[in-house]
Amino acid sequence: MNVFALEFPEISHILVWPDILPSFNKVALIGVAAVLATVIIFFIAGRRDPLKPPKGVRNLAESSVDFIESDIVMQTIGRDGLGWTPFLISIFFFVLFCNITEILPTVQMPATARMAIPISMALVVWIVYNTVGVKHQGFFGYLKNSCFPPGVPKALYILVAPIEFVSTFIVRPFSLAIRLFANMLAGHLLLVTFAILTDALITANTAFLKVIFVLPLFMLIFLTAFEILVSVLQAYIFTILTAVYIGGAAHPEH
Amino acid sequence: MSAANILAQQLNASDQKNANAAIGAGFAYGLAAIGPGIGIGYVVGKAIEAMARQPEAAGVVRTTMFLGIAFTEALALIGFVVFILLKFA
Secondary structure, three states, rough: OOEEEEEOOOHHHOOOOOOHHHHHHHHHHHHHHHHHHHHHHHHHHOOOOOOOOOOOHHHHHHHHHHHHHHHHHHOOHHHHHHHHHHHHHHHHHHHHHHHOOOOOOOOOOHHHHHHHHHHHHHHHHHHHHHHHHHHHHHHHHHHHHHHOOOOHHHHHHHHHHHHHHHHHHHHHHHHHHHHHHHHHHHHHHHHHHHHHHHHHOOOOOHHHHHHHOHHHHHHHHHHHHHHHHHHHHHHHHHHHHHHHHHHHOOOOOO | OOOOHHHHOOHHHHHHHHEEEEEEEHHHHHHHHHHHHHHHHHHHHHHHHHHOOOHHHHHHHHHHHHHHHHHHHHHHHHHHHHHHHHOOO
């Protein structure tokens, strides 16, 4: 595509990576690396002597466990949901490491900007919260509590029940996946746009254009910092929504 | 013959389709951003008001605020996905 004499690459050139191994490309490699990083962090942290004061990796692991327990589990599920902490921590760190590769120099590609990882994780979350709901309330009790929220006039249930059914069982996993996917894709495209603009201005043959390349460069630096915030925030939001869905399935009265 | 007529004759069918897709994509994202923009402003404004009134409840308010932002923002993001689908698919 050609906008203002800038060559913007095709979207497939930005997002589709050639296979390293058969059906295994850079995005899959980032996914595997994210799993390994999560496992290694908690493996090292777990091996440290618990009697010594925590430092380094163990400090990070302890403060993240504390963060997940006090800020996510206690606020959404309650005390009886503390058993979900390992599941939520795994989700948080996996999503965070998949996102943060967006700004990692020489990698520069968020694994969650392809639909495969977000939709698979949303399906896992969908299975988990439905299983919790069926386990705590029974199949028909769960269906009734999901579709017929209390405190609604009887006649309105004709309208409310189908809406609640669709939003709980169909829209939730898709919105969970699309929220993560679209945020990371949008960030990636923004970074690509400003990187290309900076590059085109530096290599331009007019002296004036060579000078104003600092403007998109500052924007690029600012956006890189902003994308760190977005990566952490999206991991947090994915985790807290998982916790909210599990909490809603476990305690229907809320 | 007016300039628009000449232009219309020069555009063949696939160019016309691409132009329509580009216009539709621009409108899709622009219109989808209006509502969530107002909504997120409202959510954050009310959350700040609540935190200023009751600083001891700031933790709960912040969690709920992020939840509200996440639900509101989903609409804008669906608009962005439609933009990508119209423009590139």
